Amino acid sequence: xxxxxxxxxxxxxxxxxxxxxxxxxxxxxxxxxxxxxxxxxxxxxxxxxxxxxxxxxxxxxxxxxxxxxxxxxxxxxxxxxxxxxxxxxxxxxxxxxxxxxxxxxxxxxxxxxxxxxxxxxxxxxxxxxxxxxxxxxxxxxxxxxxxxxxxxxxxxxxxxxxxxxxxxxxxxxxxxxxxxxxxxxxxxxxxxxxxxxxxxxxxxxxxxxxxxxxxxxxxxxxxxxxxxxxxxxxxxxxxxxxxxxxxxxxxxxxxxxxxxxxxxxxxxxxxxxxxxxxxxxxxxxxxxxxxxxxxxxxxxxxxxxxxxxxxxxxxxxxxxxxxxxxxxxxxxxxxxxxxxxxxxxxxxxxxxxxxxxxxxxxxxxxxxxx
Ligand code: ATP
Numbered sequence: 001x002x003x004x005x006x007x008x009x010x011x012x013x014x015x016x017x018x019x020x021x022x023x024x025x026x027x028x029x030x031x032x033x034x035x036x037x038x039x040x041x042x043x044x045x046x047x048x049x050x051x052x053x054x055x056x057x058x059x060x061x062x063x064x065x066x067x068x069x070x071x072x073x074x075x076x077x078x079x080x081x082x083x084x085x086x087x088x089x090x091x092x093x094x095x096x097x098x099x100x101x102x103x104x105x106x107x108x109x110x111x112x113x114x115x116x117x118x119x120x121x122x123x124x125x126x127x128x129x130x131x132x133x134x135x136x137x138x139x140x141x142x143x144x145x146x147x148x149x150x151x152x153x154x155x156x157x158x159x160x161x162x163x164x165x166x167x168x169x170x171x172x173x174x175x176x177x178x179x180x181x182x183x184x185x186x187x188x189x190x191x192x193x194x195x196x197x198x199x200x201x202x203x204x205x206x207x208x209x210x211x212x213x214x215x216x217x218x219x220x221x222x223x224x225x226x227x228x229x230x231x232x233x234x235x236x237x238x239x240x241x242x243x244x245x246x247x248x249x250x251x252x253x254x255x256x257x258x259x260x261x262x263x264x265x266x267x268x269x270x271x272x273x274x275x276x277x278x279x280x281x282x283x284x285x286x287x288x289x290x291x292x293x294x295x296x297x298x299x300x301x302x303x304x305x306x307x308x309x310x311x312x313x314x315x316x317x318x319x320x321x322x323x324x325x326x327x328x329x330x331x332x333x334x335x336x337x338x339x340x341x342x343x344x345x346x347x348x349x350x351x352x353x354x355x356x357x358x359x360x361x362x363x364x365x366x367x368x369x370x
Pocket of ligand 1: 013014015017018019037038039040041042043044045046193
């Protein structure tokens with residue numbers, strides 16, 4: 001186990017594509033870090049550079065106290081699990097798991113011992129003689145995990161290891177990976193485009209876009225304190241409602257946000273928490289409301305009555321929650337905007353592509369709001 005440091009890491013492919021730009025990350029010994037972002041954001045490239053499967057254009061990768069830029073993949077003491085599992089079809093489960101150890105000419109009895117221990121952890125003991133083609137997707141995935149675990153590497157690298165599984169199995173395997181990583185305490189970098197996976201697995205989550213790191217933080221902090229509109233919109237499912245509005249203040253000192261035809265009262269608590277908002281009075285702002293906060297924040301105010309005028313056009317019952325879609329006469333914000341949401345960032349001037357937006361609310365099925 002070891003600390004993994006990426007310092008100013010960059011990758012430009014031969015055709016000029018800039019896949020990763022100045023990536024700085026310090027992953028603590030034993031930490032589970034998830035790299036998340038939309039397709040093409042450079043997360044796989046970053047992981048492959050750490051694995052030694054891709055050359056580094058700029059910057060440095062350190063594992064423990066070694067700079068590994070020029071160290072071949074097999075000598076980096078990392079183990080990678082691929083989306084495709086990359087199992088050897090002609091080898092049975094035992095030999096697939098043992099492969100890396102056999103290659104290193106480990107004594108047979110040691111190999112036997114290690115493979116059996118890992119197979120037991122992953123509930124594969126009864127399948128050790130089978131070939132990959134005779135296994136289910138979930139079992140193949142566990143063999144791929146077993147092959148990484150058996151080597152007891154300093155760092156685990158996982159590239160979308162669950163994306164080929166059905167939804168139910170994905171949730172089960174997610175929990176198994178979390179337990180396994182906690183029990184083994186191996187420094188882990190896990191790549192996914194699925195923000196739910198990122199939030200549930202990561203000690204910290206690093207959000208990337210266009211090859212650039214946007215924010216790295218523990219999941220709850222990312223959720224509560226996104227640094228820009230992109231992270232605001234990307235983290236959370238369904239995503240945060242982001243609406244263009246104008247901020248005004250009335251004679252009583254009450255703050256309001258004005259959409260095209262509706263006006264919402266801004267809860268006092270928001271102003272107390274973020275006094276800098278006062279500077280934005282008279283200017284355009286972006287209002288972000290999590291679907292689960294719709295009831296509290298916007299739709300009904302005990303004193304004022306209904307504030308947002310809309311007729312729900314879609315209701316999705318999900319058992320534990322009900323998602324309600326509200327078309328609203330307002331401008332959506334630009335969720336590709338990566339400018340910081342700092343007090344003087346100028347993030348109040350984002351482009352507004354159209355004048356109609358559908359807000360999503362998440363309510364309890366017992367709620368009578370919709
Ligand atoms: P996905 O989730 O779709 O796998 P990703 O976030 O992992 O995407 P990368 O695979 O790292 O993204 O790709 C980042 C960028 O680099 C993309 O624009 C991609 O087209 C480009 N890219 C990846 N591999 C190569 C290559 N071998 N040559 C040129 N460009 C590449």
